[in-house]
Amino acid sequence: MDQILTHNFKVMNAARLNAYLGRDGYRSIQKIFGMQPEAVINEVKASGLRGRGGAGFPTGTKWGFVPKNLPLQPVLCINADESEPGTFKDRAIMERDPHLLIEGIIIAAYAIGAHEAFIYIRGEYFRPYLILQAAVAEAYETGFLGNNILNRGFKLDVTIHRGGGAYICGEETGLITSIEGFRGYPRLKPPFPAVKGLYGRPTVVNNVETLAALPYIINEGAAKYASVGTEKSKGSKLMSVAGHVNKPGVYEIPLGMPLITFLNEYAGGVWKNRKLKAVIPGGSSVPVMTAVEARDTLLDYESTAQHGTMLGSGGMIVMDETADMVMALKVLSDFYHHESCGQCTPCREGTGWINKILKRIIDGQGQKDDLEMLLKIADNMVGRTICVLADALAMPVKSFITKFRKEFEDRIKG
Numbered sequence: 001m002d003q004i005l006t007h008n009f010k011v012m013n014a015a016r017l018n019a020y021l022g023r024d025g026y027r028s029i030q031k032i033f034g035m036q037p038e039a040v041i042n043e044v045k046a047s048g049l050r051g052r053g054g055a056g057f058p059t060g061t062k063w064g065f066v067p068k069n070l071p072l073q074p075v076l077c078i079n080a081d082e083s084e085p086g087t088f089k090d091r092a093i094m095e096r097d098p099h100l101l102i103e104g105i106i107i108a109a110y111a112i113g114a115h116e117a118f119i120y121i122r123g124e125y126f127r128p129y130l131i132l133q134a135a136v137a138e139a140y141e142t143g144f145l146g147n148n149i150l151n152r153g154f155k156l157d158v159t160i161h162r163g164g165g166a167y168i169c170g171e172e173t174g175l176i177t178s179i180e181g182f183r184g185y186p187r188l189k190p191p192f193p194a195v196k197g198l199y200g201r202p203t204v205v206n207n208v209e210t211l212a213a214l215p216y217i218i219n220e221g222a223a224k225y226a227s228v229g230t231e232k233s234k235g236s237k238l239m240s241v242a243g244h245v246n247k248p249g250v251y252e253i254p255l256g257m258p259l260i261t262f263l264n265e266y267a268g269g270v271w272k273n274r275k276l277k278a279v280i281p282g283g284s285s286v287p288v289m290t291a292v293e294a295r296d297t298l299l300d301y302e303s304t305a306q307h308g309t310m311l312g313s314g315g316m317i318v319m320d321e322t323a324d325m326v327m328a329l330k331v332l333s334d335f336y337h338h339e340s341c342g343q344c345t346p347c348r349e350g351t352g353w354i355n356k357i358l359k360r361i362i363d364g365q366g367q368k369d370d371l372e373m374l375l376k377i378a379d380n381m382v383g384r385t386i387c388v389l390a391d392a393l394a395m396p397v398k399s400f401i402t403k404f405r406k407e408f409e410d411r412i413k414g
């Protein structure tokens, strides 16, 4: 498989424009200017590319939702918020190959007819921000951004917006509200951003990794991209892996790789010669898997769903046989309770209630009915809120308790 997203990761100074141009950088831009925007959208549809921000929605289809001939110009928002525990792959792109992202932004903007793009970068990502800012400045100086890109009459301005440090600003409508200058509260959908988003304008929100795949698709063609991966999960994926492994890091894999192959051959296997106990395959918000389940799972959208979990953002957290599952869930609930924006009662109250019960179990004050209570609260959170942050705690709660119930019961018994 070609290194679609990581081909410059080990190149000296790849973040600088000269090095990037020396590696065929910005080649796709001349090509798209010879195509109609609709043809670019069709090429991306044919590639099978799905959003890498977590939901896996087909990218070309999303672009197709932007209404044509509206008086309001469409906008592109780039989701670089990356605040999900366990996920750190967009950071690698921004630090090691920022021009790849900018090239992808130009392609997406051209396809949807946007002349303004906003990169919403996680506030804590200071170093990636500086690198990205320098790359954007270089792109302006050399005519890849600005009023008349490569003298082909297309205008695109890119603004980098630093987030204030809230996980919820990664949710697409929260992100839009935050760029508008308000508290990053998610909004009810519909209307979807494609119809009414930033400043009321049609808006496409795409993840960094999604956009970084576009130059390859345009240069090499949709068919070549689609030849990687499985029938429904096409192309490559960046996996960030952390926890009890020998080689934590960011790796590019073809979608459909067996989880165990990835764990052993890329992440160096479980550390300290210990046994595998559990894996969270796609960032902290997806259901946890037991070692037995992990053995049969492929890293793609369908296989993870068949095993009751999700590929999500590809942020894998590995736990060895010594992991304390009660404490792990308590730590997750600390996070989601802290990050709930508080607009919806099931989320605001539910995350806090779950957190309180788990804390008291950890403190040796657990009660007989606590597990049933936790499951009931989680059930009442799913699908009842403005955004899916509530589900992002409810799903782990249900899977941790169902799959590691004895550990929770023992803890309550003391």
Ligand SMILES: Cc1cc2nc3c(=O)[nH]c(=O)nc-3n(C[C@H](O)[C@H](O)[C@H](O)COP(=O)(O)O)c2cc1C
Binding pocket: 050, 051, 052, 053, 054, 055, 056, 057, 059, 062, 079, 080, 081, 082, 083, 084, 167, 168, 169, 170, 171, 172, 173, 205, 206, 207, 208, 210, 211, 387, 388, 389, 392
């Ligand atoms: C609570 C929450 C946090 C999210 N955080 C991120 C994030 O940090 N980065 C991201 O790309 N998508 C995040 N998403 C998903 C976005 O709402 C959206 O689906 C995504 O940016 C779309 O881009 P894509 O189609 O390229 O995947 C989050 C969603 C939720 C509900």
Ligand code: SF4
Binding pocket: 168, 185, 186, 339, 340, 341, 342, 343, 344, 345, 347, 348, 385, 386, 387, 388, 389, 390
């Ligand atoms: S689900 Fe939670 S985070 Fe999302 S809008 Fe409602 S209260 Fe806010």
